Amino acid sequence: AQTVTQSQPEMSVQEAETVTLSCTYDTSESDYYLFWYKQPPSRQMILVIRQEAYKQQNATENRFSVNFQKAAKSFSLKISDSQLGDAAMYFCAYGQIQGAQKLVFGQGTRLTINP
Amino acid sequence: DTAVSQTPKYLVTQMGNDKSIKCEQNLGHDTMYWYKQDSKKFLKIMFSYNNKELIINETVPNRFSPKSPDKAHLNLHINSLELGDSAVYFCASSQHSRLQLGIQYFGPGTRLLVL
Numbered sequence A: 001a002q003t004v005t006q007s008q009p010e011m012s013v014q015e016a017e018t019v020t021l022s023c024t025y026d027t028s029e030s031d032y033y034l035f036w037y038k039q040p041p042s043r044q045m046i047l048v049i050r051q052e053a054y055k056q057q058n059a060t061e062n063r064f065s066v067n068f069q070k071a072a073k074s075f076s077l078k079i080s081d082s083q084l085g086d087a088a089m090y091f092c093a094y095g096q097i098q099g100a101q102k103l104v105f106g107q108g109t110r111l112t113i114n115p
Numbered sequence B: 001d002t003a004v005s006q007t008p009k010y011l012v013t014q015m016g017n018d019k020s021i022k023c024e025q026n027l028g029h030d031t032m033y034w035y036k037q038d039s040k041k042f043l044k045i046m047f048s049y050n051n052k053e054l055i056i057n058e059t060v061p062n063r064f065s066p067k068s069p070d071k072a073h074l075n076l077h078i079n080s081l082e083l084g085d086s087a088v089y090f091c092a093s094s095q096h097s098r099l100q101l102g103i104q105y106f107g108p109g110t111r112l113l114v115l
Helices: none
Strands: A003-005 A010-014 A019-021 A024-026 A032-039 A046-052 A064-069 A074-079 A088-096 A103-105 A109-114 B004-007 B010-013 B019-025 B031-037 B043-050 B053-057 B064-070 B073-078 B087-094 B110-114
Touching: A003 A088, A003 A103, A010 A019, A019 A109, A024 A074, A032 A064, A032 A074, A046 A064, A046 A074, A074 A088, A103 B043, B004 B087, B010 B019, B019 B031, B019 B087, B019 B110, B031 B073, B043 B064, B043 B073, B073 B087
Parallel strands: A010 A109, B010 B110
Antiparallel strands: A003 A024, A019 A074, A032 A046, A032 A088, A064 A074, A088 A103, A088 A109, B004 B019, B019 B073, B031 B043, B031 B087, B043 B053, B064 B073, B087 B110
16 A cells, blocks of 8 residues: 655745755555645645656746655655745645545645744 | 535534535546545545546445435535544545546535534
8 A cells, every 4th residue: 555654744944945845655556646735724725736757857836846756755845935825734645547546645744934 | 616615614513413515526527535634634535436436435434425426526424423523524526537637626625523
């Protein structure tokens, strides 16, 4: 069974600075998806970024980018120029391609932005 | 305009009662899910339906019964509610295509409190 681990329960960063959230996962599959979802206090789950395992190029979405290391099974999220609105819980998730497409989530990292 | 909607958003009830949570998506997706987020914010898949057919049924007590009347709706009925059922329940949907594979769109969540 796949597992996802986020080893940082909480992180904080100064506004406008850069922060990196860590995620590792375990799978025996060679093709899969990885995601970062954001959950602000409103509770809504918002997709931040998506990476396809067969693509070596790291995904980027504006200020958000990932460092995908397939061999190491590592998938970290970098947030540049942090803004107050980035404060939220961030969840790393694994999505399998074959069979049932459930998401397996990590425990989450609570990100605080200091003004 | 809401892509994935859930009703109600909040539900407070007594132990032993039976309650239902409704979910509707207007994205034309063929797969819908129920996730449970516990008090520690951990998100776990409960059920998944593809075109009204149950495809994922994790180790969930029999008191939980999902029902999909059509592919745009997935309801969750809970019998004999227990204190441990208190959580936030998220509905999600996705489309089974290589282009969209893996991306799940979440509803706003239903916070259930069992007293």
